[in-house]
Amino acid sequence: MRLIFTISKSVFKESIYGQLFYGLLVFLVVFLCFCVYISSLSLGDVGRVIANTGMLGITLLSLTCTILFGLYSLYQERERNELYVLLCRIPRSHYLLGRFLGTASIIALFALLMGSGIFFLTWYMAQVPLFGIFFQVYMAVLEFSMLLGIGFFLYTLGIGFTLNSFLTLAIFVFGHSFNEAIESFIALGRLGNPFYLGTIKTLSYMLPNFDMFDFRLILIHGENINPGSLLLATLYGFFYISMMLLLSIDRMNKSDI
Amino acid sequence: MNHRPQPLPFFSRPIIFALCCWLMAVSLNYANRSIYPPRIEEELQFIPEETVVDFLSLDHRGFAADLLFIKVLLHSGSLTWKPNRFQFNNEWSYQMIDLVTNIDSKYYSAYLFSGMGLLHKHEDVHRSIPIIQKGMAIFPDSWELPFWIGLNAYLYLEDDALASEYLWKAAHKPDAPSSFLSLLLSAITKGGNFQQGLWVLENMIKHEKKPTIQIIYKKRIARLHNLIDLQKAAEIYRSHYEDFPENLEKLVETGIILQIPRDPMGRAYRWNKVKKRVECEGPGRERDR
Numbered sequence: 001m002r003l004i005f006t007i008s009k010s011v012f013k014e015s016i017y018g019q020l021f022y023g024l025l026v027f028l029v030v031f032l033c034f035c036v037y038i039s040s041l042s043l044g045d046v047g048r049v050i051a052n053t054g055m056l057g058i059t060l061l062s063l064t065c066t067i068l069f070g071l072y073s074l075y076q077e078r079e080r081n082e083l084y085v086l087l088c089r090i091p092r093s094h095y096l097l098g099r100f101l102g103t104a105s106i107i108a109l110f111a112l113l114m115g116s117g118i119f120f121l122t123w124y125m126a127q128v129p130l131f132g133i134f135f136q137v138y139m140a141v142l143e144f145s146m147l148l149g150i151g152f153f154l155y156t157l158g159i160g161f162t163l164n165s166f167l168t169l170a171i172f173v174f175g176h177s178f179n180e181a182i183e184s185f186i187a188l189g190r191l192g193n194p195f196y197l198g199t200i201k202t203l204s205y206m207l208p209n210f211d212m213f214d215f216r217l218i219l220i221h222g223e224n225i226n227p228g229s230l231l232l233a234t235l236y237g238f239f240y241i242s243m244m245l246l247l248s249i250d251r252m253n254k255s256d257i
Numbered sequence: 258m259n260h261r262p263q264p265l266p267f268f269s270r271p272i273i274f275a276l277c278c279w280l281m282a283v284s285l286n287y288a289n290r291s292i293y294p295p296r297i298e299e300e301l302q303f304i305p306e307e308t309v310v311d312f313l314s315l316d317h318r319g320f321a322a323d324l325l326f327i328k329v330l331l332h333s334g335s336l337t338w339k340p341n342r343f344q345f346n347n348e349w350s351y352q353m354i355d356l357v358t359n360i361d362s363k364y365y366s367a368y369l370f371s372g373m374g375l376l377h378k379h380e381d382v383h384r385s386i387p388i389i390q391k392g393m394a395i396f397p398d399s400w401e402l403p404f405w406i407g408l409n410a411y412l413y414l415e416d417d418a419l420a421s422e423y424l425w426k427a428a429h430k431p432d433a434p435s436s437f438l439s440l441l442l443s444a445i446t447k448g449g450n451f452q453q454g455l456w457v458l459e460n461m462i463k464h465e466k467k468p469t470i471q472i473i474y475k476k477r478i479a480r481l482h483n484l485i486d487l488q489k490a491a492e493i494y495r496s497h498y499e500d501f502p503e504n505l506e507k508l509v510e511t512g513i514i515l516q517i518p519r520d521p522m523g524r525a526y527r528w529n530k531v532k533k534r535v536e537c538e539g540p541g542r543e544r545d546r
Contacts, residue, residue: 038323038327041327041330041331042323042326042327042330043326043330043366043370043374044366045323045366048319048323049323049327051319052317052319052320052322052323053320053323055317055319055320056317056320059315059317172315173315176315176316177312177315180308180311180312183308184308210316211316214316216316216317216318216319217318217319217361217363220319220361221363
């Protein structure tokens with residue numbers, strides 16, 4: 001266990017000393033300025049517009065972290081032949097888990113920074129302390145850790161970086177569209193072939209469903225979050241991440257690197 | 258000794274070239290602006306499909322609704338400084354607001370704006386009503402939403418019945434201010450709902466502290482009682498003669514009432530043949546005659 005934390009700590013440190021980290025920090029500041037600018041165009045709903053735009057910022061930053069910090073550095077390590085040296089000394093499972101935890105903590109750091117920025121902006125500009133934003137930060141960390149797990153699994157399948165990034169992005173888009181797809185297919189299922197509706201429903205159960213982590217409108221409207229939904233989303237994220245990591249470890253142990 | 262000039266550290270050759278290139282770019286940008294000055298162009302206006310917006314927003318529906326709403330706000334607001342050839346596109350604007358409120362059904366400002374700032378023409382009131390009604394179903398305790406339907410019906414449509422219906426609803430909502438009760442009273446009495454008018458006046462007296470104004474309200478209550486009695490007498494007349502009277506004097510002639518009551522504020526009562534109800538003559542009634 002200590003070894004896993006050591007690896008994750010080194011991944012975290014390596015990330016925050018890189019130029020990419022500072023680049024993303026600049027992006028974060030620019031995005032917060034954009035939030036303020038766009039809120040000035042609203043009709044008195046400054047807090048609402050800042051929060052909505054800021055939550056988009058959390059998604060963009062977390063997605064960038066997942067692909068660049070999570071996947072790109074993983075492939076770079078292999079290209080620089082550092083992986084072979086590392087895997088001679090540490091078990092493959094420990095390496096993968098360490099990298100996962102390190103990248104997840106970077107995602108959490110950026111999501112938290114953005115969330116704090118939104119919190120202070122809404123407080124300062126709209127006099128609304130939006131504590132719920134930290135809940136959405138937690139949901140974003142869960143969601144993008146899940147996506148990272150999927151990216152890791154695709155890596156262990158031997159897929160190249162570019163294709164892996166596109167597939168991860170595609171899974172992210174599909175994972176956010178299942179509710180809309182089911183809604184569209186309900187009519188088709190009633191009027192047309194119920195087989196299509198059944199297929200899309202089955203796919204939505206099997207593939208990652210990121211709609212479960214969407215509490216944005218509830219947060220914006222200041223409504224109470226159902227503890228049942230929160231527990232369900234947390235458990236779902238935990239089990240899906242565990243499944244992806246276990247599959248990745250299995251693949252990595254069996255494959256010839 | 259041979260002194261060779263040392264190059265300045267901040268002005269090395271590539272930096273000087275870069276500076277020159279930047280100055281060239283600035284000059285070209287200036288020339289472009291001078292040759293092709295910016296023009297105000299017609300906006301691109303289309304209504305995206307709700308499912309497409311839902312899909313593309315990737316669960317950021319609030320942000321998508323904000324962007325679309327801001328687009329409508331800018332279209333409506335920019336007409337104040339744009340040349341006259343740019344006209345308000347009410348069909349597009351109201352369809353967009355409908356879309357915004359479908360994407361985020363609890364976007365209160367959007368509902369409110371459709372009945373307030375988005376009204377540019379009288380016909381827009383008809384477009385705003387279904388949107389505000391949608392909002393009323395979601396915010397049943399809001400007094401503002403029915404108030405704006407009522408106010409618009411009163412001001413622009415001159416539909417006193419519709420105005421009194423919605424202002425009445427607004428007045429019965431929690432936290433409804435008493436400041437619009439006089440408007441409600443005006444709409445209600447013009448609409449012929451004298452019983453409701455009594456309720457409004459009693460509430461107005463409750464909120465009024467000045468005794469002189471309370472006396473005026475009491476006189477108006479007495480007037481409403483007179484109008485209620487005369488309307489009842491007209492109904493009796495109809496039950497006897499199968500039609501409403503030509504004028505109020507007929508009620509006295511047929512013995513249904515002894516005399517036409519005197520108005521406490523000195524105005525006359527008359528029978529409106531078109532609306533088939535008694536009313537008080539006064540300023541502002543010309544359009545009903």
